[in-house]
Amino acid sequence: MARTDPPAPRWKSLSLPFQLPTWLAMLVGLLIAGPVLFALAKANTNWVGGEVKLLQTMSFSFLYVFGMHFREPQQLMPQSTTTRIFIMFLWLYTIILTTAYNSNLTAFLTVVQAPSSMETVKELHGSGAEVSGLGGFFKGALASAVDPYLQVMGEYGDVYPRFDSLRASTVVTCKRLIRGVGGLRPSQANRFNWRLEALAERFKAYNELNVVWPNVQSGDSVYLHNRQFLEFVITTQFTRKGVSSMRIMKECFAPYNIAMALQRHSPLKRKFDKAIRWMLESGLIRRWFLESLRLSRKAREQKDAPEATSADGEAEPSSSSGVIPLSIDHMQGAFLVIVFGNVFALLVFLVESCCRKGNILHD
Numbered sequence: 001m002a003r004t005d006p007p008a009p010r011w012k013s014l015s016l017p018f019q020l021p022t023w024l025a026m027l028v029g030l031l032i033a034g035p036v037l038f039a040l041a042k043a044n045t046n047w048v049g050g051e052v053k054l055l056q057t058m059s060f061s062f063l064y065v066f067g068m069h070f071r072e073p074q075q076l077m078p079q080s081t082t083t084r085i086f087i088m089f090l091w092l093y094t095i096i097l098t099t100a101y102n103s104n105l106t107a108f109l110t111v112v113q114a115p116s117s118m119e120t121v122k123e124l125h126g127s128g129a130e131v132s133g134l135g136g137f138f139k140g141a142l143a144s145a146v147d148p149y150l151q152v153m154g155e156y157g158d159v160y161p162r163f164d165s166l167r168a169s170t171v172v173t174c175k176r177l178i179r180g181v182g183g184l185r186p187s188q189a190n191r192f193n194w195r196l197e198a199l200a201e202r203f204k205a206y207n208e209l210n211v212v213w214p215n216v217q218s219g220d221s222v223y224l225h226n227r228q229f230l231e232f233v234i235t236t237q238f239t240r241k242g243v244s245s246m247r248i249m250k251e252c253f254a255p256y257n258i259a260m261a262l263q264r265h266s267p268l269k270r271k272f273d274k275a276i277r278w279m280l281e282s283g284l285i286r287r288w289f290l291e292s293l294r295l296s297r298k299a300r301e302q303k304d305a306p307e308a309t310s311a312d313g314e315a316e317p318s319s320s321s322g323v324i325p326l327s328i329d330h331m332q333g334a335f336l337v338i339v340f341g342n343v344f345a346l347l348v349f350l351v352e353s354c355c356r357k358g359n360i361l362h363d
Helices: 010-014 020-048 058-069 081-110 121-127 137-143 168-180 186-191 209-218 227-237 269-282 284-312 332-362
Strands: 130-134 203-206 221-223
Touching: 010 081, 010 332, 020 058, 020 081, 058 081, 130 137, 130 209, 137 203, 203 209, 209 221, 227 284, 269 284
Parallel strands: 130 203, 130 221
Antiparallel strands: none
């Protein structure tokens, strides 16, 4: 079990509908379309004989193309056939882009974008996080595992050679060189290990779970236990309003089964095997487990509801229809855009005012 990393800021939702290469391609298209429109207007004026004068300026051509990318209706109609054909295909291009953007934007405004996190034993080994557990049972299980990231000393990034044969004084000297070269602070140099300890050597046993949870919540440690217990703990202790602050990594280092012990050669064994197989194949065991999780979560919410109401003064309203109304937190990207636009316009105004005063004094 590891901490769920905080989601990406809501203001980034405006850029999430498209990937970075798509944004770059759109920017290149915008920068090219303006000069092309200006060149067509100039060429039609010189060769064919006649085009709108506003389109014969570079600034208005860029503004015209920029407005099309935002679906702004353009009342200015080009006169030449060549320019009209170019504008027609440019409108088709911008309609497809803006429709795709608007369709994806609704989803990204309402759904939180989860960041990528470690999911494998190798990623956990490279993170340098502490592996904690209740008692020392799992330390032996890690040490006896086949995976080299669990049982033996691993190399730094799988690139550097092994340093097991180096003397301790040599390793200390290398660490001193790291502190003095490259501008690393002492805390960074301590984290820059020439040798990463395997998870078995990094394991730390605890006697109480209350001591483990703060380390896991801060991201300094991960907790090792069986999946059903972790699901129960996450549901009952680290889930609030449907959002969990903990998660279970995808890779399991030691899958195992739980069996029911009977006397050797017992006549009941075959009947128990058949009944257990029926429950497993029908999904009853998983259903009963999820039902117990739901009841435990409901009981804990009812227990915490009076405390939350007395602390906040009133309970938060619940949406029975299931529709999520967009709040300021969802729309903070739009507010940041208008604030940035106002500040940028103010700076341009100040620059223009200073330049105008300078020209008046010069005259």
